[in-house]
Structures are given as C-alpha cells and as structure tokens.
Amino acid sequence: MNAEESRPKICVLVVDDEPLARSNLTVLLRLDPEIGTVRECGSGAEALAEIRNSKPDLLFLDVQMPECDGFDVLEMLGGDLPPAVIFVTAYDQYALRAFEVGALDYLLKPFDNVRFERALSRAKERIAKRRSSPPTTEWLAVKSVGQVAFLKISEIDWIEASDYYSCLHLGTKTHLLRRSLSELDQELDQTLFCRVHRSTIVKLDRVRGLKLNESGEYEILLDNGTQLRLSRRYRKQLQSRLRVHGSDGP
Template sequence: MHSKERPERVRTLVVDDEPLARSNLIVLLGLHPEIELVGECGSGAEALSAIRELKPSLVFLDVEMPECDGFDVLEMLGRDLPHAVVFVTAYDKYALRAFDAGALDYLLKPFDNARFERALDRAKEKITQGRSSPRARESLVVKSAGQVSFLKVSEIDWIEASDYYSCLHVGTKSHLVRRSMAELDQELDQSIFCRIHRSTIVQLDRVRGLKLNEGGEYDVVLNNGTRLRLSRRYRAQLQSRLGSPGSWSES
C-alpha cells in the first residue's frame, strides 16, 4: 500500500530584533506541521543574506530595526522577494506603507492567536496559488469610468507608484491599478520589464538611452521623450539588461 505524497512544507523565516518576539512567533509556527522554520534573524542585514540563501516562501518581518528596517529589506531584495511577507510591528503608523510595499498582512503587537492564524492562512493560500500558477502576468485588470477591461502588459510603456496604487502609462493614456510596485515587479516578465527606481518600472523596448541631469545623475530617456530618474541602486541591473555602457546613448 502506497502512502500519500506529503504536501510541500512552507519554508518560513522569522525576522525581529527582539529575541522574545522571535520566540513567540516560533512557538506559534511550531503548532503547524506544514511549516518548516528555516531560520531566524535579529537584523535587516541578516535577513537579506538569509532570504537570498535560504529562499523561504514566507517571512515574518519586523518593521523597526536598526540600520536596515523592514522596508529597506524588501526594497533591496528585488527579484528575491518571498512569495508572502507578513509585517510584524508594535506601531500601526506603518500599516498603509506596508501594504504599498507588497506585504500580504500586518500583525500589530501584541496580537492574539486568532489574528496570527488568519495571517498564516492568508500566507499559505497565496503561496499555494503562486506554486500552481507561477507564470508572469500577460494582462492587468483596469477599472475606468465604471468599466472593467484587460490591458495587455506588452502595451505598457512605464509604471510609476501613485500613493497606494500604481499608474500604468500607455502612450498618451494612464491607468491606475490597485497593485503595489513590489507586486508588479514580481509578477511582470523580467525579460521585458526592468525596475529603475523604487517608484518606477520601464519596458526595456521603450528605452532610447540615458542622459545626465543637472544633478549629475542619469535619467532614462524613453522613445517618446519621457525622462525618468534612474536610481543608483538599479543602475547596474539596467546596464546588464541593456548591454555594455558603451552601447548606451547619453545624448
């Protein structure tokens, strides 16, 4: 008699600079056999290394940490973002920014077991969906003037963060979608799109070249003349995607 195949366990990392807070989360996670605790970290810098090395699907991430906070961790991870991130903090002032950064949920300390269970259930559901449909997005749902339509992502020139939405620029038109930049960065085809700033994503085929601005930094110039700020953090990534620096137009 063959035994049933065991479901894949959820690789989970706990990040908090307070040892007691980490211990509490680890105890709660230990009640779930489907959770595999792959590590715990006491700082944002440790979290960056651990996430890239251990590749957890789920991360419980503290917001306020010295030197490198939870938002810095998400921003610097780029394409290494886990499937699900649950922010954990004692301060409710970060809630909206957490969701804008792509967090799945937001646990406000002190939280009870029932609230933790709801967050964990949401995370497991999202991870299961991601495993079953890992393909990059080909279209986005756009709501405008009471109508719902599907926009092909291949038509998008560039994307910018707009408060708690993202603004899709398509020719002379723009569309707001209730998606964070972090979510879009994860879901869009990385052979077509590239992040050039924490608030900006461009379609590579639309890039004409680079141009120095008055501050001595580079702007990305699109075929339609639009100029977008290029962050130093993303310059190397754009360079590798477009080719050697010598092939860039800087005029």
Template structure:
C-alpha cells in the first residue's frame, strides 16, 4: 500500500512497484486517516508511507495502527531529520526524495525479504476451539463455510450451525490459509472450497454464491484478491468460478 498526500509522489512509487511481478498494490491513500482505515481493512504486508501529511502524519498512522502495523514499513519523504525517529518506530527503510530506481529496488528487496520471513514463521490456522455455555467445540477450519463479523466477535457458519467466537475478523483473516480462505467484504470471509459461483443482484452488485445457496456481498475492494486466489485453484480443478471484471 502506498500513502502520500501528493498524487505525483504516490504515482512515482506505484509505477516502480508495478515493475515487480511479485508485488500486488492493494491500495493508495492520500491522507493518514484514510491509510489507517485501509490498512485495517486490507492488512498489507508492505507500507510505503509519507512522513509529513496534514492532520495525521506518518508517525500518527503507525501509532493509531498499533499491533496492526504491516510487516514492513518504508518511509518516503523529502526530509532527512525524521530518519532516527522512523527507525525507532520500527521502519525497515527510509527513502529520501528524490531517490533513484536502484535505491528504491534495494528498499523493496529488503521489504520482500522481511515479509517472506514473517510469512514462513507464521503457521496457518487449521482448527478453532470454540467455547460456549456447557460446550467446547473443536472445529477444523476446512469444515467452515464462511465467517461473519459481529462487533468484537466472529460468527463461524458451519452447515446449519453458527458458532460465536471471540476473535476479530481481521485476526482470523491473518491466520487462515490464504489458499483456502478469502475475505470478500469487510464483514465476511469465505472458504474457497464452498464457492459455487458469482452473480449480480438486483442492484447490480456482485455476490458470492456458496454451495447450499447462501449469497454474500462481494466488495469491489476484495474482488481482485478473490479472482487471484480462485485462479490459483484452477490447476487443481477442471472448472473454477471466475470473478467478472470490474
């Protein structure tokens, strides 16, 4: 994700990022407040962040995110006086504008290395322990149909049953295997194995159709991500539902 209040500065970073086939840009933000909201929703691994922005600067963004700060943060700024503070805040690198392509690629290599190390050290969730009155349920994640946010809880839908789990949807999205699960809306995650198709509703909005007929709203923000994850499953299937282009 790229955050800068100057459109030209954002554009210069995104153009360089698009040269790397391993990088997917999940969003661009023009303010600190917007960045906090988008990072919480999209959970990027890498954040290119401007320092000086009106009302909410780069350091404010990291403070507001707290434990949700991405794995790798690279500050991009024209001011060298913030470098020490940036590294104290946990930044991986500090790019001074104007920077050349090679310096940018060095920062990107460092970021990819850190993100890869973080991913390899975090085993994916394969079961849940759900406690309720008089009952403890041990649930394999493969049995889940879909998960719905409910304030500070998550409603885990398994066939006709719904289990209430005291976990945030964002945390579950981080821990579930991305090859098996995908967030389709800020309030919903689906098991890709349960997806039977995609349809437009009467309002012209895309919906994910699950086996059994459940229909869930597909947010434009997550459509590309769903498409990519479903396409990765094509090699294991003769047919796979595809997401219509935006």
C-alpha cells in the first residue's frame, strides 16, 4: 500500500439550496479517489447540525440560502469550522467577504472542471497539512453590521452573557456573538480562560489582582482597569487556576 492509499479519505459536505447544484458538485467530487463520504444539505440550518455531527474535512458552501445564509453558518459554527471551506455562488460581490471570514476559495457559478480541480487541490493540501499538525482554535467568527469578522481568541480580555448571546470584550471594543456563555465555557481552552460568575468568563493572563469590596465580596481586577464580580460558586476554581494560596486568599 502506497502513502496515498494509506491516507484517510476526505469527508465532504456540499451545502446548497438548489438540488442540481449539489448534484453537480457531488458528481465531480466522487471522481477523485481521495474523496470518501460526500454528504449533501439543502439549507444552512441543516448544515449546522450535519457539520457538528459528521465533522467534515471539506465544506462547499452556497452563499445565498433562505433563513440562514453561508455567512450565518460560519458565524454560528464558531470554532467548529471544517479545515477547508470553499464558497460556491453565482454572485461575485461576496468574494471579498468570503476571504475575510477565512474561506479557502471562491467558486463562481458556472465554473469548469479545471477551475474546480484547482480549488479541490488547494483544499486537499490544506487538509493534509492540518492532519499532520492539528491546530488549536485561535479565533471566533462574529457577525456584525452585515459582515463576519474573525477575532483572535488571544486578544479577548473577558466575556459576559447578554441574554442568549455573548459579548466579547477586546480592549475598548465589544463584539456580540450569537453563542451562549455556557457553550463558550465548554469550548475555550480551560488553561487560558476561567468562568468567574454565571454571566462572566475572564482570560486568566488579564487578571492582575483581587479586591474585597464593601459588601465582603471579591472583585477581579483586570490589567485594563476593569473590575468584575467574583461569584462564590467559582471562587475556588479561579483560586486554583491562579494558584492563589494562603489564608488571605479568596
């Protein structure tokens, strides 16, 4: 068995609300011996569930779909994005946005076999690289004012709950993410972030001290001057993460 035969097959998901468009891509994909499972979804909402369940290596994603478009899908996936994402659409005005949110390629319908093979080749290269060196999640996709932006997780100072959303604080800027605080608490690196209140998560390297307020409760002091309430429920967890010891600790 040669190296190519021993590599795991590539799992692909094709998302488009037009059955013929999905079928055309599926036919082309199944001609490639490196492609394994090819699944199809006809809506963004269906795609979200399928991506989280099957975790495809490669995603072909239509932009314009009813109720939940391609950019909505990427935002709601957060850190669950497949290694390679290729947008497929009949509209060229979305190309810049596609690359801004991390798409690997942008196939403009109608495309020929040569153009498709070029995009697929790039995807296979990226997937091979990811498999040899799996990355950690380094960003979050956030939709605001009609666009999607990637925010570096390393630049987040703290996060607060905002109803069913989460508000990310990065310096003087804030971004509203369509994810619950509980979801983020499960996904974020626990060596870097800590839940300190039912409505608050902090980045540990931003913590500069603890202050006892007038009511006898501790507040967390961040390096940018922000003060956050420390809940009794999460006190020991923060103490452990910060390696705070001694009778004077919280």
